[in-house]
Amino acid sequence: MRYFTLILLLVTVLSCKQSDKVQFISLNSQARLTYKQSEPSPDVLKYIKYQNNSIALTNATFYDGKGNPPKENQTLIVENGHFVSIGKTSKIAIPEEAVVIDLKGKTVIPGIVGVHNHLHIPRFPFIGELASKLYLASGVTTIQTCGSAAPQQEIELAKRIEKGKYIGPDIVTSGPYFTGKGGNPNMIIPESESQIRDTIQYWAQKGVRWFKVYRNTTPEDLEIIINEAHKQNAKVTGHLCSITFEEAVHLGIDGIEHGLNSTSDFRNNKTHGVCNGSREYMDELKIESDEVKNLQELMIKNDVFLTSTLAIYEASIPERAYADQRTLAMMSPYLVSQYQERRRNYDLRKSKDSIRVKRLKRIMEFEHQFYKLGGTLTAGVDAGRHVLPGFGDQRNFELLKEAGFNNQEALKIMTGNGAKVLSNSAIGTIDIGKKANFVILKGPIENSIRHVELVFKNGFGYDPLSILTELKGKFIEEQ
Structure with missing residues (x-):
């Protein structure tokens, strides 16, 4: 088993006449909750390309899953399976221990x-x-x-x-x-x-x-x-x-x-x-x-x-x-x-x-x-x-x-x-504090929804090609 850290957020609700949006404005580095997550078995590990605690997705275009237009030239920092920092690539500090994945020309969407x-x-x-x-x-x-x-x-x-x-x-x-x-x-x-x-x-x-x-x-x-x-x-x-x-x-x-x-x-x-x-x-x-x-x-x-x-x-x-x-x-x-x-x-x-x-x-x-x-x-x-x-x-x-x-x-x-x-506020959107379940597409979304390069779930990056190669001709035999 390996231990992950779930970062708790201090959330400030900004109210105004035109919007009831909740904005995540800061992380409380002192407020941390440790929890167990199962280590993948060898049968699962063979499909995993990334299993790093810290990942930096740079130069990305991403859709947040909330209906907002895409954001370009963004860096998304993932630590222990959660988004901890999101912003313009020129303004986001990349942790020294992070594995960097350059996503120039590619698109990130929520899982x-x-x-x-x-x-x-x-x-x-x-x-x-x-x-x-x-x-x-x-x-x-x-x-x-x-x-x-x-x-x-x-x-x-x-x-x-x-x-x-x-x-x-x-x-x-x-x-x-x-x-x-x-x-x-x-x-x-x-x-x-x-x-x-x-x-x-x-x-x-x-x-x-x-x-x-x-x-x-x-x-x-x-x-x-x-x-x-x-x-x-x-x-x-x-x-x-x-x-x-x-x-x-x-x-x-x-x-x-x-x-x-x-x-x-x-x-x-x-x-x-x-x-x-x-x-x-x-x-x-x-x-x-x-x-x-x-x-x-x-x-x-x-x-x-x-x-x-x-x-x-x-x-x-x-x-x-x-x-x-x-x-x-x-x-x-x-x-x-x-x-x-x-x-x-x-x-x-x-x-x-x-x-x-x-x-x-x-x-x-x-x-x-x-x-x-x-x-x-x-x-x-x-x-x-x-x-x-x-x-x-x-x-x-x-x-x-x-x-x-x-x-x-x-x-x-x-x-x-x-x-x-599903009443699951931890998934479905890309935002600070959310679970880093996301998909990397090989190009602009108009041409790439079928062209999945990587799929991240619960902190692990899966290689779709290895999965699909194994499944060729196998869906599904007559009973």
């Missing part, structure tokens, strides 16, 4: 915080070992798994990573999915209130702090789920259908997944508490209408976040559902054959699916409007098809840009906002 980042994909209930490596190599340093098909295996993997026995992002685990009658038989279809409460208590005692409801959950069951989860200091999010966004908000849900695609509030002929009704709204609803804005403002007023999963929706659109070469290189022969079969079926249609293209644009408009109204928008990959863990998170950034967000807004959605909904 991605994915909040819809499963450790399973369809037909494969647990892919944690492979997915964790792909996430980390892609710059994802924290994930919330947003529903689990194998909760115990998730918990065990999270502990292995925490103890330095395996590589991957920090994992915020989920309990099993809840749904209702007619729903997925592999999920929990409650038979009684006591079953719901016992299930949540059981997993909460194991450390789970998130539960997800699925499409067929009834309003009555959701109320019990939220009530018990909140008693256990856990949160609830949902992929909704039988329940409208408005109903879920009033019941106290913490977050909602997928945006417009699951907004059953606008379905025609929908039965209360049942996942039915027609979906003309996907093509006809005016996103800028008062009824849409009123719903979004209700979510915002009640502090309900919305999660964007653009990459997986794009994968269902024939004229956009193409895997790039690096993705094909990672995929097993089995998954490559599945992808090629889908492409043949798409190509046989001849006519392009313009309806789904237009729907993607409308989903983007819904999310952009929610964010601009003041909503907390987050993002996650929801891996599947040819959208791989980590790679899909990077694609989300590109799609958020397509949706109208600028670089700093897209990064805030994928980093700072993710940390906010």
Whole structure:
């Protein structure tokens, strides 16, 4: 074991009429808290390029994850896994013991915080070992798994990573999915209130702090789920259908997944508490209408976040559902054959699916409007098809840009906002005193979100190339 020092800050809150921002203004070198952090095992050390207590990142351009424009010609000093000094390169003193990394022409961003980042994909209930490596190599340093098909295996993997026995992002685990009658038989279809409460208590005692409801959950069951989860200091999010966004908000849900695609509030002929009704709204609803804005403002007023999963929706659109070469290189022969079969079926249609293209644009408009109204928008990959863990998170950034967000807004959605909904103030942004979870990109962010040079997590700098080289052709074999 080696010991690290967590530097405590003296924080002064500067209040003024125009801003409630908190500014970090000084360090108290006398106020120090010593804590233990697990030493990486040999199996983890082979992926680590930097494990120095003091690192100076010089001449960097960095985004802070708070929505601010990038800062250029900056030096960031990292000591014992935390940012201790940030400023213009010409004004920052570099400690004598620091390892200097010159980042001229490169970009630093916070580690991605994915909040819809499963450790399973369809037909494969647990892919944690492979997915964790792909996430980390892609710059994802924290994930919330947003529903689990194998909760115990998730918990065990999270502990292995925490103890330095395996590589991957920090994992915020989920309990099993809840749904209702007619729903997925592999999920929990409650038979009684006591079953719901016992299930949540059981997993909460194991450390789970998130539960997800699925499409067929009834309003009555959701109320019990939220009530018990909140008693256990856990949160609830949902992929909704039988329940409208408005109903879920009033019941106290913490977050909602997928945006417009699951907004059953606008379905025609929908039965209360049942996942039915027609979906003309996907093509006809005016996103800028008062009824849409009123719903979004209700979510915002009640502090309900919305999660964007653009990459997986794009994968269902024939004229956009193409895997790039690096993705094909990672995929097993089995998954490559599945992808090629889908492409043949798409190509046989001849006519392009313009309806789904237009729907993607409308989903983007819904999310952009929610964010601009003041909503907390987050993002996650929801891996599947040819959208791989980590790679899909990077694609989300590109799609958020397509949706109208600028670089700093897209990064805030994928980093700072993710940390906010996880109630983890130590991650998600680059600031003095924050954990130094960050990503070094090989160039300007517009061209480099897929070109990750180094990923730092908990004081260690990981080499993505060594991870990805090992994974080629291995994601994921037929069971």
